Amino acid sequence: xxxxxxxxxxxxxxxxxxxTLSCEQNLNHDAxxxxxxxxxxxxxxxxxxxxxxxxxxxxxxxGYSVSREKKESFPLTVTSAQKNPTAFYLCASRIQGQVIxxxxxxxxxx
Amino acid sequence: KQEVxxxxxxxxxPEGENLVLNCSFTDSAIYNLQWFRQDxxxxxxxxxxxxxxxxxxxxxxxxxxxxxxxxxxxxxxxxSQPGDSATYLCAGEYDxxxxxxxxxxGRGTQLTVWP
Numbered sequence: 349x350x351x352x353x354x355x356x357x358x359x360x361x362x363x364x365x366x367x368t369l370s371c372e373q374n375l376n377h378d379a380x381x382x383x384x385x386x387x388x389x390x391x392x393x394x395x396x397x398x399x400x401x402x403x404x405x406x407x408x409x410x411g412y413s414v415s416r417e418k419k420e421s422f423p424l425t426v427t428s429a430q431k432n433p434t435a436f437y438l439c440a441s442r443i444q445g446q447v448i449x450x451x452x453x454x455x456x457x458x
Numbered sequence: 459k460q461e462v463x464x465x466x467x468x469x470x471x472p473e474g475e476n477l478v479l480n481c482s483f484t485d486s487a488i489y490n491l492q493w494f495r496q497d498x499x500x501x502x503x504x505x506x507x508x509x510x511x512x513x514x515x516x517x518x519x520x521x522x523x524x525x526x527x528x529x530x531x532x533x534x535x536x537x538s539q540p541g542d543s544a545t546y547l548c549a550g551e552y553d554x555x556x557x558x559x560x561x562x563x564g565r566g567t568q569l570t571v572w573p
Contacts, residue, residue: 354501381560383563390563390566393560396560436499446504446507449503450501451501
């Protein structure tokens with residue numbers, strides 16, 4: 349079955365640590381996205397990539413980094429510079445207007 | 459900055475009612491519009507996509523329409539069921555070069571359908 353796989357489902361980070369969230373898709377989609385969801389707020393765009401080896405900042409990119417070395421993969425690193433990283437992170441891919449989301453990673457700072 | 463408003467923020471209804479969920483965009487020049495469903499703690503499931511040349515889409519008991527002149531979209535749910543309980547989000551996309559593909563989301567309508 350084609351789809352988007354995010355891992356891990358739950359992630360705990362200590363203060364000052366960097367952590368990387370995985371996002372893999374086998375849909376052959378060119379465009380991929382990372383969104384952050386906080387209670388009571390809409391989804392906010394962190395980074396997006398339209399093609400391999402290219403990506404752009406979204407609205408809340410500070411404290412995050414990404415790479416797009418392969419079409420199938422778009423990992424997100426939450427760095428220690430992100431002061432409030434506790435949130436639900438959603439990865440998505442898109443083709444011809446149709447956007448498909450993964451099941452999300454819940455990150456908690458402990 | 460694009461603003462997306464969803465009304466109502468929450469809705470609680472008995473089973474069997476026909477429902478209307480509303481979504482509006484400050485910039486009405488929407489290229490594509492999608493409606494999603496989100497269950498607690500889960501990712502988003504795409505329900506309906508209205509593409510640039512379309513004004514309406516239907517899937518089963520769901521019907522979505524888009525008025526591009528006003529930047530307003532409506533999701534109609536017929537004969538609601540308890541299984542429809544979830545948060546419904548609308549998202550718009552604009553055709554402005556490199557921003558194509560970015561979705562602008564509303565905060566959602568939290569729907570509860572009780573037996």
